[in-house]
Amino acid sequence: MKGGAFGFIPIERTTGGYALLKKLLASNNQILTKTSLIDFQKVNDRFLISLQGEKEHVLSVKKLVLATGGYGGKFECTDNFRYSSYVIQDLVIKNGGNVKNKDSIFIHPFGYNKGKKILIGIESMAGEFLDSKDEFLFEERLRKMIKENNYHESFSEILERVNRITSKGEKIYFVDSKRKLEIKPTVHYTGGGIDADEFGRVYGIEGLFAIGECRADGSRNGGRLPGYAFTSAIVDGKNIASILARELYSA
Numbered sequence: 001m002k003g004g005a006f007g008f009i010p011i012e013r014t015t016g017g018y019a020l021l022k023k024l025l026a027s028n029n030q031i032l033t034k035t036s037l038i039d040f041q042k043v044n045d046r047f048l049i050s051l052q053g054e055k056e057h058v059l060s061v062k063k064l065v066l067a068t069g070g071y072g073g074k075f076e077c078t079d080n081f082r083y084s085s086y087v088i089q090d091l092v093i094k095n096g097g098n099v100k101n102k103d104s105i106f107i108h109p110f111g112y113n114k115g116k117k118i119l120i121g122i123e124s125m126a127g128e129f130l131d132s133k134d135e136f137l138f139e140e141r142l143r144k145m146i147k148e149n150n151y152h153e154s155f156s157e158i159l160e161r162v163n164r165i166t167s168k169g170e171k172i173y174f175v176d177s178k179r180k181l182e183i184k185p186t187v188h189y190t191g192g193g194i195d196a197d198e199f200g201r202v203y204g205i206e207g208l209f210a211i212g213e214c215r216a217d218g219s220r221n222g223g224r225l226p227g228y229a230f231t232s233a234i235v236d237g238k239n240i241a242s243i244l245a246r247e248l249y250s251a
């Protein structure tokens with residue numbers, strides 16, 4: 001094989017993808033690292049990249065693939081890992097690329113534990129959403145949809161109702177047979193990000209790729225919704241592997 005490639009999965013910042021990859025990691029932990037990409041700069045036809053682990057390393061590479069996830073972790077209320085700094089978008093802009101659709105943010109209405117967790121459908125259907133006077137939060141139509149776990153197309157309506165109540169300073173709760181949780185809508189997924197084509201080729205920076213949730217893809221309604229986000233990150237990964245392998249073997 002000509003050239004060389006490497007990739008890694010940071011172990012300190014876990015998000016949805018990491019959780020889903022746990023099984024794979026059980027049989028192969030060689031792909032884990034504590035190293036972060038802290039800077040990169042395009043110099044002629046190569047990238048000088050700075051990696052911060054126990055020590056700082058500077059490498060020169062021909063291609064750079066960013067698979068750094070969404071920016072949900074920048075928000076205070078999110079079920080993603082909370083980043084103290086999320087530099088990737090700034091680095092792309094510094095090198096002549098673009099970041100778009102930043103307001104394409106998917107807020108899950110049923111966050112709890114200060115937004116660190118979300119109630120999924122089968123959990124929501126097993127209880128009731130109540131206001132501080134113990135009255136049903138939602139009208140019969142929405143309650144029925146939630147009970148049937150068939151409310152995902154009505155997130156905006158549900159969120160609007162939740163926000164209307166909480167913006168007045170009132171609290172809302174989810175109650176089932178075991179628990180009473182204070183509900184706090186939370187940033188679950190971000191649809192904007194690095195401007196790139198469908199194969200992840202970043203516009204304006206030859207040799208740079210952005211795949212998965214870090215790549216801007218449509219809008220909140222017309223683009224990816226959590227449910228196929230993970231799959232789309234995997235498909236992007238497969239596409240990029242084919243593109244780079246083809247380039248490598250034809251060089």
Ligand SMILES: Cc1cc2nc3c(=O)[nH]c(=O)nc-3n(C[C@H](O)[C@H](O)[C@H](O)COP(=O)(O)OP(=O)(O)OC[C@H]3O[C@@H](n4cnc5c(N)ncnc54)[C@H](O)[C@@H]3O)c2cc1C
Nearest residue numbers: 013015016017036037068069080212213227228229230233
């Ligand atoms: C709680 C939760 C549940 C979800 N459930 C589902 C689901 O059921 N189905 C579904 O399809 N989607 C789901 N999603 C969304 C899905 O998990 C993500 O869209 C998907 O994991 C994105 O994959 P990714 O590889 O692009 O990014 P990520 O999985 O976020 O991985 C990006 C990695 O890059 C690292 N990173 C960031 N910056 C740097 C840096 N500077 N240097 C080095 N590393 C860096 C991050 O720490 C992270 O480990 C869920 C998300 C969350 C938060």
